[in-house]
Amino acid sequence: MFQRPRGTRDFAPDEMAKRQWAAAAMRDVAVSRGFKEIQMPIFEDLELFTKKSGPGVVEELYAFKDKGDRDIALRPEMTAQVMRFYVSDMASMPKPLKLFYFGPCFRYENPQSGRYREFFQFGAEIIGSNTPETDAEAVALASSMLEATGLGNYVIRIGYIGILRGILKGLNLPDDKIAEGMHYLDKNDEAKFSSFAQANRLPVDRIQSMMEIRNMKGGVDVLDRLGESSAKGYLLEFMECLSLLGVRNCQLDLGIVRGLDYYTGMVFEIDAPALGAEKQVAGGGSYDLVPLFGGEQVFTTGFAIGFDRILIARERESPIEAKLCIDAYVVPMSDSTRKTALGIVKALRGRGISADFDLMRRSLSKNLKYAASIGARSVVIVGDKESAKGAVTLRNMASGDQKEVKIDSIADEISGLK
Amino acid sequence: MFQRPRGTRDFAPDEMAKRQWAAAAMRDVAVSRGFKEIQMPIFEDLELFTKKSGPGVVEELYAFKDKGDRDIALRPEMTAQVMRFYVSDMASMPKPLKLFYFGPCFRYENPQSGRYREFFQFGAEIIGSNTPETDAEAVALASSMLEATGLGNYVIRIGYIGILRGILKGLNLPDDKIAEGMHYLDKNDEAKFSSFAQANRLPVDRIQSMMEIRNMKGGVDVLDRLGESSAKGYLLEFMECLSLLGVRNCQLDLGIVRGLDYYTGMVFEIDAPALGAEKQVAGGGSYDLVPLFGGEQVFTTGFAIGFDRILIARERESPIEAKLCIDAYVVPMSDSTRKTALGIVKALRGRGISADFDLMRRSLSKNLKYAASIGARSVVIVGDKESAKGAVTLRNMASGDQKEVKIDSIADEISGLK
Numbered sequence: 001m002f003q004r005p006r007g008t009r010d011f012a013p014d015e016m017a018k019r020q021w022a023a024a025a026m027r028d029v030a031v032s033r034g035f036k037e038i039q040m041p042i043f044e045d046l047e048l049f050t051k052k053s054g055p056g057v058v059e060e061l062y063a064f065k066d067k068g069d070r071d072i073a074l075r076p077e078m079t080a081q082v083m084r085f086y087v088s089d090m091a092s093m094p095k096p097l098k099l100f101y102f103g104p105c106f107r108y109e110n111p112q113s114g115r116y117r118e119f120f121q122f123g124a125e126i127i128g129s130n131t132p133e134t135d136a137e138a139v140a141l142a143s144s145m146l147e148a149t150g151l152g153n154y155v156i157r158i159g160y161i162g163i164l165r166g167i168l169k170g171l172n173l174p175d176d177k178i179a180e181g182m183h184y185l186d187k188n189d190e191a192k193f194s195s196f197a198q199a200n201r202l203p204v205d206r207i208q209s210m211m212e213i214r215n216m217k218g219g220v221d222v223l224d225r226l227g228e229s230s231a232k233g234y235l236l237e238f239m240e241c242l243s244l245l246g247v248r249n250c251q252l253d254l255g256i257v258r259g260l261d262y263y264t265g266m267v268f269e270i271d272a273p274a275l276g277a278e279k280q281v282a283g284g285g286s287y288d289l290v291p292l293f294g295g296e297q298v299f300t301t302g303f304a305i306g307f308d309r310i311l312i313a314r315e316r317e318s319p320i321e322a323k324l325c326i327d328a329y330v331v332p333m334s335d336s337t338r339k340t341a342l343g344i345v346k347a348l349r350g351r352g353i354s355a356d357f358d359l360m361r362r363s364l365s366k367n368l369k370y371a372a373s374i375g376a377r378s379v380v381i382v383g384d385k386e387s388a389k390g391a392v393t394l395r396n397m398a399s400g401d402q403k404e405v406k407i408d409s410i411a412d413e414i415s416g417l418k
Numbered sequence: 419m420f421q422r423p424r425g426t427r428d429f430a431p432d433e434m435a436k437r438q439w440a441a442a443a444m445r446d447v448a449v450s451r452g453f454k455e456i457q458m459p460i461f462e463d464l465e466l467f468t469k470k471s472g473p474g475v476v477e478e479l480y481a482f483k484d485k486g487d488r489d490i491a492l493r494p495e496m497t498a499q500v501m502r503f504y505v506s507d508m509a510s511m512p513k514p515l516k517l518f519y520f521g522p523c524f525r526y527e528n529p530q531s532g533r534y535r536e537f538f539q540f541g542a543e544i545i546g547s548n549t550p551e552t553d554a555e556a557v558a559l560a561s562s563m564l565e566a567t568g569l570g571n572y573v574i575r576i577g578y579i580g581i582l583r584g585i586l587k588g589l590n591l592p593d594d595k596i597a598e599g600m601h602y603l604d605k606n607d608e609a610k611f612s613s614f615a616q617a618n619r620l621p622v623d624r625i626q627s628m629m630e631i632r633n634m635k636g637g638v639d640v641l642d643r644l645g646e647s648s649a650k651g652y653l654l655e656f657m658e659c660l661s662l663l664g665v666r667n668c669q670l671d672l673g674i675v676r677g678l679d680y681y682t683g684m685v686f687e688i689d690a691p692a693l694g695a696e697k698q699v700a701g702g703g704s705y706d707l708v709p710l711f712g713g714e715q716v717f718t719t720g721f722a723i724g725f726d727r728i729l730i731a732r733e734r735e736s737p738i739e740a741k742l743c744i745d746a747y748v749v750p751m752s753d754s755t756r757k758t759a760l761g762i763v764k765a766l767r768g769r770g771i772s773a774d775f776d777l778m779r780r781s782l783s784k785n786l787k788y789a790a791s792i793g794a795r796s797v798v799i800v801g802d803k804e805s806a807k808g809a810v811t812l813r814n815m816a817s818g819d820q821k822e823v824k825i826d827s828i829a830d831e832i833s834g835l836k
Contacts, residue, residue, distance in 0.1 A: 001505060001712040002463065002469075002712065003463070003506070004503075004506075005461060005462060005463060005484075005488070006486075008459035009459070010456070010459070010503045010506075011457040012503075013456060013517070031772070032744075032767070032770075032773070033773070033774060034772070034773075034774030036431035036435075036742055037434045037435070038428070038429055038430060039428070039434055040422070041422060041423060041427070041536050042460055042522055042524070043536075044422070044423060045420065045421070045423060048420050051420075062461075064480075066480060067526050070423070072423060081428075087420070088420075089430060090430065096778060098774075106460070108485050118460060118461075129777040131778065131779060133756070133775075134778075137777060244757055244760035244761055245763065246768070293420055294419040329452075339662055342551065342659060342662035342663055346664045349450065350664070352450075353450075354449070354451070355450070357555075359514050359549055359555060360549065360552075370512055373512040
């Protein structure tokens, strides 16, 4: 027997119905806010991903050579692709450009709860605008996409990477040193950050204030402890926009650094506490990536949502009801009524009624059992006697009631049951 | 500047809107007929595909070793995956099992019109039933999926592989010889078939009748030229089922062989003549594959549809109208009305009205131009004077008419425009 590859999943009909329901709900929210869907290939030149995430990322990639000896890789995420696509084909589109996308991504890592080698992400970007309401619109979309799945218990943590980085910049450190320091902060590695601070002779009071800022978490009032700055002004305005747009469950967390160097201002992460240790379900911020891919500098705010984790978190709150069903299941009682039955199937489908029929020429009792298994709302029984006088028996599967119905009026009767 | 990999595509918003519209239409038809969606991984163990299609398929595959030194491959098609999935997880589900699936597949070949290295397929299977109405239901679904996209000009060619194979079987040839002969017929290689016939001393009259059967094409009456057989009885009944289910554009073509050995009875291909040389858009039939993947023998009928080709054929008939649009675009006229504007956006969205707003703090004229570019049906202009008295200006983008509207009644006004 063949096994599916480790860390991948098959989705059976019931599971897939839930996933399609949730994906459609999330997509609908994005579209209803003026975000437009795009799609990029499953694989890319390897360099596209190393350019964005550094050569270290190769360890986690499905990377290989194609038959033309090119280094390619299955995408581990989609933002680099969007940047490439933007630079080559979308740079002249009207700004702001609001985009979203959904699809499988791949990472070679040890499979565990909520972590798969093939996983599914939603993502969105707003390109070409840098106002507080732009960033708020991005965070509002992320939170509304979670809410569209019915997820209620989540926390949005908001930071501003420019504050900590601004302090290092103010000390006239070169860019690579700033990146090194930010990396230690991201990894919560205080020991390494201390050595780094000593080696670069950073003033003690500045280190002290960086450590204090890292621990600023809570409502807007934590900003009272921050000196006046453009960052503070921005965050106040941004938080007000979030509130005006109705975004719930927000708190400030100025310790958020996020791994990568390209974030410039606001950063955010969303946690679903129901997931325990692997609780982060979304993350993003404003960043500056387009020049890396050969385009002109342009403001960008974006995020990614872990679709698989959202579903796990949502189902821990309550099961998703996405039952498969069909309006009518048609059963001929004998060979001689089969033609009539097929004609009824055709007529029902022509009227927009979802209809299936007995393909296996089984007994009525077997057919009723099967009809129940596929969630049929009604069964149309085409008997010899009734069909001779232009009628059939219509069984309501919820109540078990049966009645004789003229063939001409079955569609109306079944529409009435819906 | 980075290039996307050769033979792959990015889909920009307008193109993606068309694709999503067509995919949703095709999906809806399948669901409305009791087919249930499933999904399998993008890659599999290489052996899954060589098992089904022979070692030669490796030439066309994106095959590589993962970091665990396993041979894996991007899927070139999805039927082998469905069989694997069926054997491991779905064998005990109620029969008939009606399944469908949609997704990208990959083939390393020279890109040309309508042929891509990353291409998209719909597929469907009915597992567990072998009546003529089962096969008819599969063909009916394929044709209805094409029609759901608006494609009008297509031809369904129907054959029965058992007839030609039956003649070779009747001559007591071993299975590998039968496969060899069928292979030459599939490739239309009459010279090789002649040598094959001579080498195996096939009776001339039998070869003669095979050649005649290969040329039988047309309406049901071509079956008059076929001697009585179970195949003929089956085809008569099958063609009647198709007619009862309302399937149009069918013709018999007893010369259809299809490449692979696992087809057992009915086979079909659908052509869209608008596509010229690469005109085949769908193909399938009844086959016997489950035992190859370790399961018990079970009747199966299925098909695959080339989604990209369908779209090309459809758009050659007439452009797909899938315009992106949004109900309302909200513009604050000054910093002081921005809060009011955001409140209006929140209220509209809460009422299920799709709404976007000025993120870039631009002038009214720039905002109106942008609103037109994103297909906004109306623009809500939040001026200082009007908003001071609880009103805004509502502009109908189709007519250019503007009127003053109370903030409380904007949602109703905009709903009225839909």
